[in-house]
Amino acid sequence: MNHQIKKDDNPDLIEERSKATFDTDAFGAFIWGGYNNLKRRREIARYYEDHKELHDTVPIAFMTREEKLENAYRKASIFENHIKKACDVNNPEEVRYFNWLVYHIDGHPTSVHSIMGFPTIINQSDKEQQERWLQSGENREYLATYAQTELGTNIKKLETTATYDQKTEEFILNSPTVTSLKWWPGNMGHSHNVAIVMAQLWINNKCYGPHPFFVQIRDPKTHKPLPGITVGDIGPKFGLNTTDNGFLKLDHVFPNGTYVPPVHDKIAYSSMMLVRAIITPLMGENLCIGATIAIRYSAIRRQGEIKPGDGEVQILDYQTQQHRLFPQLARGIAFLLAGRNTYNFCNNVLKDIKNGDVSLLADLHAILCGLKAISSYQAELGLEQCRMACGGHGYSAASGFPLLNSNQFNGVTVEGDNLVLLLQVARYLMKRAKEIRYEIRYGQQPSKPNEIYDYLFDDAPKKCLIDQAYVPNYKNVLESFEYLSKKLTLQAYDKLEQLKQRGRTSEVAWNECSVELCKAARAHIRTFLARTFINEVNQVNGLPLLTVLKDLLQLYLFYEVKECMAGLMEDGYMLGQQLHYVKKNIYEALSKIRPNAVSIVDSFDFTDRELNSVLGRRDGHVYENLLKWAQASPLNKHDVLPFHHKYLGRMMEEARQKSRL
């Protein structure tokens, strides 16, 4: 049953919705982690709808950058009062959802304080520092950005220095070169007044590596930059233009604070883990939003005929359209599920770390790097497919895609460039490979079993078992992914060792293997995503929901096999006939999903505010609202543009006069 049917909706959507073979609320509960969460999302969305002061005055596509910032500042100033009424402020998912509704996708002036600056203070300060900065940070008496990236350098080589002056017992923060300027930190340009500055710590002429420092950059009252601070906005960007990403130069600044050594030398990097954990489900959500817009639009858009004379069909009936859109739906769900799991894992490990237990830090780091890299990359490609699937209207800002996709672009870069992060996964895999080779040679067990990489130690079947069974066997597909991941991991490891034996340094050998190392990393993350999806579906009760989830899982798994078929076939593991079964499974899944497609996207329960798209409107009344949207354009405030006669009008008039001569 589809709970979204309303009698005044577009008839094509009513027809689609009436075909649902499952309960959309049961699906929604599966996606959002239970019925209660679904109910809370609806209550929070209702709260947002009822409070017009939280809405945008005009669509942000029509605003200048200054207007966007002022609009977001205005909302930020009333946000705290509202969030306490709308949400359980101790529930991060409720808080995130309310943020999303109020500010939507283009960033806002308190975001980096919420997701990076303040969490760094929570997780990386001692008791005394917490007493001083925790409550005030929570109350937003100050706003802290996270200033790590520099104009010209990577983390290990950061050039900003924090030198301990033994005489005054103070740290001196300095940007010694132009390349050491902090560049990019979110909200640093104008909104925030504190920066968590990552700087190389120097004590007695010895460097202790990058450490975070709490630096007041603007006067708490006047908001003017403090002495020694040069700060500003870096200018317009592809997306996130409601965020003032900034630059910062420190000229011998003496910040407040003391130095407390961490329990592990990579603890200073833990803030990045938290954001990587947020990014993966966010990528899933973005992709599901794109798929919702494109699938609803494809259900109301009619173009061309399949059977001549039968009339124009919904474009969703074309197999090519399904093949373009449904895999995005399946991937979006896979990212949401894996993201939810690893977010919980991340919070547990961060708690352990606070208690001095860092045993799971490396496992967590590797999986978060890999998921962030794969989910953001595939979501970016997938959203572009969704945009293209909407034809010309997909190119209009009214579709929502220009804002959605341009903001999506940051996903592959923020919190670490994707290739750099895949190489971190590979670094972790190479340690496992060493254990495997070591174990085989010396008959020892790997030090610590772990469900994320245990399969590497199993002897995966040498034979690919993908067949043409009527009910696809997901375990056989998973085993194929495991086989490929193990093969690529060991191949990369063996090549690295051979190069080193031939005299290459570790670093040069690493660079010469880096394309293959990234392939191994991708295969490992593919395996993780597939296993999580299968595990989650296996826990579902209730045949109607299970059936539609299995259709999506079938598509997800076989589409991924097709994506990595070269690796599976190059050594004869998978045969040509099996590839034929894979394709058959994909096409079969597309036609099983087709009648439920609109109901599946309805199940996400996205509000029109979240979709921000005339094409994806829940009621399907697209064409009349496209006209309304266009008429709201500031260009249409005047029948004749105020500068028309000064230029074009004059040009035409002069041309007319000339031709009359």
Ligand SMILES: CC(C)(COP(=O)(O)OP(=O)(O)OC[C@H]1O[C@@H](n2cnc3c(N)ncnc32)[C@H](O)[C@@H]1OP(=O)(O)O)[C@@H](O)C(=O)NCCC(=O)NCCSC(=O)CCCCCCCCCCCCCCC(=O)O
């Ligand atoms: C890790 C690096 C790639 C390399 O670091 P090194 O140079 O030290 O490398 P080595 O390879 O020598 O050593 C690695 C070593 O360290 C371990 N390690 C590394 N990182 C970690 C870690 N995080 N945790 C634990 N361990 C770690 C690793 O395992 C190795 O161990 P071994 O030696 O034992 O093998 C490093 O260079 C790196 O991390 N680079 C990436 C840089 C980066 O990520 N920068 C981030 C800057 S901040 C930023 O980008 C902020 C963006 C914010 C944008 C927000 C927009 C999107 C988010 C949306 C959220 C919406 C929610 C809104 C809600 C709201 O508004 O409220």
Ligand SMILES: Cc1cc2nc3c(=O)[nH]c(=O)nc-3n(C[C@H](O)[C@H](O)[C@H](O)COP(=O)(O)OP(=O)(O)OC[C@H]3O[C@@H](n4cnc5c(N)ncnc54)[C@H](O)[C@@H]3O)c2cc1C
């Ligand atoms: C919207 C946005 C918001 C941001 N917010 C913040 C913030 O709040 N705080 C902050 O500190 N930073 C922030 N950043 C910076 C961001 O974290 C960095 O841009 C990101 O980590 C990539 O680093 P880089 O720009 O120095 O790229 P580079 O390191 O210069 O990478 C450029 C290219 O070189 C390749 N490359 C680099 N190193 C290697 C390597 N070791 N091996 C192989 N290939 C390599 C990469 O693949 C990449 O394609 C933000 C960036 C953006 C775009």
